[in-house]
Amino acid sequence: MGMLCAVSFNRYGRLYYLDPGDHSPQVGDRVLVPTDDGVVVAECVWAAQWVSEDTEGFPVLAGIASQDDLDRDAYIRRRKAEAKVAAKRLIRAHDLPMKIVAIDHTPGPDVDRSTIYFTAPQRVDFRSLVRDLGATLKCRVELRQLSARDSARVQGGIGSCGRDLCCATFLTDFEPVTIRMAKDQDLPLNPLRISGACGRLMCCLKYEHPLYQQFQASAPAVGARVGTDKGDGRVVAHSVPSESVVVRLDADGSRTACNLASVCGSRRAYEEG
Numbered sequence: 001m002g003m004l005c006a007v008s009f010n011r012y013g014r015l016y017y018l019d020p021g022d023h024s025p026q027v028g029d030r031v032l033v034p035t036d037d038g039v040v041v042a043e044c045v046w047a048a049q050w051v052s053e054d055t056e057g058f059p060v061l062a063g064i065a066s067q068d069d070l071d072r073d074a075y076i077r078r079r080k081a082e083a084k085v086a087a088k089r090l091i092r093a094h095d096l097p098m099k100i101v102a103i104d105h106t107p108g109p110d111v112d113r114s115t116i117y118f119t120a121p122q123r124v125d126f127r128s129l130v131r132d133l134g135a136t137l138k139c140r141v142e143l144r145q146l147s148a149r150d151s152a153r154v155q156g157g158i159g160s161c162g163r164d165l166c167c168a169t170f171l172t173d174f175e176p177v178t179i180r181m182a183k184d185q186d187l188p189l190n191p192l193r194i195s196g197a198c199g200r201l202m203c204c205l206k207y208e209h210p211l212y213q214q215f216q217a218s219a220p221a222v223g224a225r226v227g228t229d230k231g232d233g234r235v236v237a238h239s240v241p242s243e244s245v246v247v248r249l250d251a252d253g254s255r256t257a258c259n260l261a262s263v264c265g266s267r268r269a270y271e272e273g
Contacts, residue, residue, distance in 0.1 A: 002055030006046030007033055014156055014164060020048035021060045030070060032062035037106060041065045041073035072107065079105045079137075083114045086136045094129050097121060101146055102154045105139075112139035119151045149174050152198035159196060159204075166203050177201040181209045184216065186238070208240075215240045219260055228258045235263075 005025055006015045018033065025031050025044040032039040039062045065073070080103045091098050097120055104115040114137060118124075126143050133141040146154065153167040167174070182194050182205055196202040215238065220226050224235050228247055236255065237246035244257045 002051065002053075003048050004046075004051050004053075004055055004058065005031075005044055005048040005061065007031055007042035008045050009033075009040065009042045011043075014168070015045065016042070017058055019055050019058045019060045023061050023064060024048055025061065025064065030065035030073075032065055032069060034059055034062050037104070039063075039069075041069055076105050076107065079112065079114070079139075083116065083133075083137055083141075087116055087133060090129055090132050090136065094126075094132075096124055096126065096129060098124055098126070101151050113142065114139050115142045115144060117144050117146050117151075117154060119146050119148070148198040148200055149203075152196065157197045159202075161204075165197055167198075171203060174203065175206055177203060177205050181205040184209060184212045185240075212240055215243065215260070219245055220263065226258075226263050228256065228263055230256055 003020055004017050005020045006017050007025075008015055016033065023031070024047075026047050027044055029044045030041055031044050033042045083103050083105060084100060087100050087103070091100070098118045099120070100116060100118050102117045104117075106113045106115075114133075116133070124145065130141050130143060149167060152165060153171075156168040157165050159165050177200070179189065179201065182189060182201070185205070185208065187194055187205075194202055194205065219238060220235050222235050222237065226233060226235055226245075226247060228249075231249050231251050233247040233249040233256075235245050236248045239246065239257065242257070243260045245260060245263055246255055246257050247263070248255050
């Protein structure tokens with residue numbers, strides 16, 4: 001049991017939960033959130049309160065934002081907006097097949113640095129674009145091309161399940177996902193049904209795949225003849241969540257769901273007999 005508060009870096013954006021530590025932020029307060037690039041200003045949208053869950057492992061709030069922090073945040077946001085406008089204009093001028101996804105801006109003691117993330121259908125020669133952007137923005141510019149999945153992670157969104165995208169919340173590594181996983185789970189091979197926001201196969205296809213593999217290794221195949229407590233029949237379907245198979249009985253053609261363990265035992269007796 002501990003205390004948690006929720007913050008958002010953008011209005012109506014994704015919520016991030018933090019341990020308030022020694023602070024007591026209220027709704028609307030501007031707070032400092034630790035990130036890999038240093039502390040960043042965010043808005044508190046859920047005041048610190050006690051929760052029943054274990055709060056160990058949550059990042060700790062760095063403090064309440066001062067006026068200097070707010071001025072720095074306003075400067076960064078302004079520079080990011082300028083970089084976005086300039087990048088789009090120069091991309092059109094250079095006729096490059098690029099799409100801007102996100103922009104980071106980091107003030108420095110000597111020179112600022114802007115990192116522009118983009119997607120493209122293929123590798124792009126953007127050397128002249130970088131030079132023009134550096135001259136326009138008067139800072140050091142770095143361009144990074146993102147894959148479709150990395151782009152979805154950066155932009156975030158809601159999946160077909162109604163929840164935040166896995167890649168934008170807890171996934172740290174993208175493991176290979178194949179069409180075989182969809183086939184093993186008897187899912188429709190319609191790209192619109194099994195593709196995520198990135199246009200690639202949904203990462204969640206991999207979550208339950210080991211269970212389907214284990215079930216198929218021990219269950220009688222569809223079409224196999226088996227014996228059940230209600231008589232002999234033929235397997236016509238699998239039900240992995242309930243660990244059962246659907247059998248069409250020879251006697252009257254009716255269908256019955258049978259527990260996997262009992263069908264396997266009956267099947268061995270049936271085959272030996």
